[in-house]
Amino acid sequence: MGPVVGKGQFGVVHRASWRGTPVAVKKISIMGSRKDEIEKEVAIHRRATHPNIVQMMALGYQGKEAFLVMQFIEGPSLYTIIFPDRDDVEIPLDWAKKLRISREVLQAVTFMHGYNILHLDIKPANVLVDSATLRPYICDLGLAHIKNRNHMSQSSVNMKGTPSFMPPEALGPKKPGYRHTNKHDIWSVAGTLVELYSMKRLWGNSMDPISLMVLILTGQIDKPESLTAVDPRVQKILEPCFKRKPEERPSASGLLDQFNGLA
Secondary structure, three states: OOOEEEEEOOOOEEEEEEEEEEEEEEEEEEOHHHHHHHHHHHHHHHHHOOOOEOOOEEEEEEEEEEEEEEEEOOOOHHHHHHHHOOOOOOOOHHHHHHHHHHHHHHHHHHHHHHHHOOOOOOHHHHHHEEEOOOOEOOOOOOHHHHHHHHHOOOOOOOOOOOOOOOOOOOOOOOOOOHHHHHOHHHHHHHHHHHHHHHHHOOOOOOOOOOHHHHHHHHHOOOOOHHHHHHOOOHHHHHHHHHOHHHHHOOOHHHHHEEEEHOO
């Protein structure tokens, strides 16, 4: 494998070559997961063939690690574009570019939901952006369950996703029979777009994750702090995505229609 091009809480991404093609290889711990569970979730990813979803190409194992061979995207994550470090190449985004990225991300989410596929961990770090074309690609589809089982093998907390982008119903203890729905993704993709348009962290910079979870779970805060920094046209579209009752949130296709109506 080639150089490391990305790191996350649950894995490292290398640039590599597979059958003569440049690829990204994500190495993740599969502690707590059976191979049949992983292969089922990777199969879901393979079904999601869309121009704005990173293509899954192959899967391999070594010990307690899985190697996911994926389409290589030459560019940073949306997180890096919004919150660049000192050494990162800055990619300025005007209104038109943000609007295009928004529409294409929502096209991908609409496609997934049309096939009853849930991501459960949409956030700026899981949207890669091609440096040359600015085309966004949703990545890590199907990995929320694997990450969750890995986390559960080391913790008593059962969560799928990243707390700051998770809806209230996904935080804390689950009622018997609870199942994730596509409204989880709606909350998460709206949070992603709030950060894109505000260029600020969703809930501000000062709150630690545990305190944030408690405040969201108990209803002490009901809307992200940075939503007020978003263009009023976008704010009007995204605000309903943060309704506490999942059934009151819009669909991905409804969001896409509204963004298509913006000039």
